Amino acid sequence: MALPWPNIPEGIKSSTARIRDLDMHFLHAGERKAPLVLLLHGFPELSYSWREIILPLSQLGYFVVAPDQRGYGRTTRPAAQGQPVTYEDDLGPYRILNLAQDIVALVQGLGHERAAAVVGHDFGSVVAAHCALARPDMFGGLVCMSAPYAGQAAHPTTWGAEAHAPRAHTSAWAGLNHHLALLHPPMKHYTAYLSTPSANADMRDPPQGLQAFLRAYIHVKSGDWPGNNPHPLQDTAQILKLPHYYIMPIHQTMPEAVEAHAPSPVEVLRNNWLPDEELAVYVEEFGRTGFQGGLNWYRAQVDIKYTEDVGIFAGKKIDVPAMFIGGVKDWGVYQSPGALEKMKEVCTDFRGIALVPNAGHWVQQEHPKEVVQALTGFLGK
Structure with missing residues (x-):
């Protein structure tokens, strides 16, 4: 072919x-x-x-x-x-x-x-x-x-009276996002956003255009963005140190979360590992198919109904x-x-x-x- x-x-x-x-x-x-x-x-x-x-x-x-x-x-x-x-x-x-x-x-x-x-x-x-x-x-x-x-x-096990406690029907993701939403300002985990009904349209048809969104999204998660200086996190409470493409302001879309850090024209020209001709492949494919296929992976990950079978x-x-x-x-x-x-x-x-x-x-x-x-x-x- x-x-x-x-x-x-x-x-x-x-x-x-x-x-x-x-x-x-x-x-x-x-x-x-x-x-x-x-x-x-x-x-x-x-x-x-x-x-x-x-x-x-x-x-x-x-x-x-x-x-x-x-x-x-x-x-x-x-x-x-x-x-x-x-x-x-x-x-x-x-x-x-x-x-x-x-x-x-x-x-x-x-x-x-x-x-x-x-x-x-x-x-x-x-x-x-x-x-x-x-x-x-x-x-x-x-x-x-x-x-x-x-x-x-491992599966949690309880003894005595605790064994009669109600079984959880929500995932750990739901609990995490509940706590993030209570912060000031309120935040959300990116998996929660990617699981929303609007995420596909937000990213496929963003205000800045698909090409500009993908360029910004790829840039901020790359080694080219000076804001990336990662280090181990001691516990879940420290995830607030993650950039906004991981822990997002609760009312922002992903295109909005990365737009402020979009690369300058000079930074785009310096990018020799994903020039515009190669970025265009992703623009063409996701413009044609949308993102929902990949987003459904995240939705199945955060819905306990679709993760129980891995308990084996x-x-x-x-x-x-x-x-x-x-x-x-x-x-x-x-x-x-x-x-x-x-x-x-x-x-x-x-x-x-x-x-x-x-x-x-x-x-x-x-x-x-x-x-x-x-x-x-x-x-x-």
């Missing part, structure tokens, strides 16, 4: 395959029979986000595949007959175990019994971790990027080799207090942490050579 986007290195191909209920689009390089490495993007990203990673890993002797995951990019639902994802759609397909099952099916659809490693960035890190957690026989290694995996907490992994550890990669200037590494330290405990064969200097949240796009170097060392072991 012809490459759908510009500035993709020669040697990378584009394909689509029927995977479960999806026609899944993916970029790939390397011999199909070579050991498989999967690259899973986050929000709001695409398989395109791995364009500088795919080919170097394939040259190490791997078959490297980066899909557009459910709800994103060129991956479509044939049953939807071309209709975009909506807020009214069933959230069941977007729960984390179903997203992991998409990747299991992709491995098999590619003609493989197992993958040498699954690498996930941002929300893709959560999917990758659940792949390794649920199917260690199928995924030989795990790399989480920008979002450490802290494990599934309560207290379970990941036993395949694992590592973490992030940017020194990425608040995503620390947004969940203690998560990075917990990942060292949850992963019984933890191979280390690589924090890339001067990189922010989009580490594989900002500093691809350093990410390839870290992945090469991990895969080589």
Whole structure:
């Protein structure tokens, strides 16, 4: 298939395959029979986000595949007959175990019994971790990027009279946002905003235009924004130290939250890792599909009805080799207090942490050579 986007290195191909209920689009390089490495993007990203990673890993002797995951990019639902994802759609397909099952099916659809490693960035890190957690026989290694995996907490147990206390029907997210709303000034967690009915329209059709919004959003989460000087947070009370793209003023939309920190024309010209021609790929794709597919991932994450099934992994550890990669200037590494330290405990064969200097949240796009170097060392072991 012809490459759908510009500035993709020669040697990378584009394909689509029927995977479960999806026609899944993916970029790939390397011999199909070579050991498989999967690259899973986050929000709001695409398989395109791995364009500088795919080919170097394939040259190490791997078959490297980066899909557009459910709800994103060129991956479509044939049953939807071309209709975009909506807020009214069933959230069941977007729960984390179903997203992991998409990747299991992709491995098999590619003609493989197992993958040498699954690498996930941002929300893709959560999917990758659940792949390794649920199917260690199928995924030989795990790399989480920008979002450490802290494990599934053990089920709470009570004795005596406490056992008759009412069962909670709301998630921890709901409690967190309740407390944030009581602050002066009132705030909200970004996941609460991304779960609202208006978030898709806010971001797809912002007052400053989609191109300007995405440029600002990507800029403020990158190493280019001087406001990013992250550090570990001691407890949940310290999350107020997070920038406004994580802990938002309660009445602001995401475009409003990042607009004040939009890059100047000079800063845009200095950006050599996402020039306007490459940013245009994201503008085109999300302008065409909207953001609701990815937003439904967040909605399923914060709704307890769609997270109860992961309780089967309560207290379970990941036993395949694992590592973490992030940017020194990425608040995503620390947004969940203690998560990075917990990942060292949850992963019984933890191979280390690589924090890339001067990189922010989009580490594989900002500093691809350093990410390839870290992945090469991990895969080589």
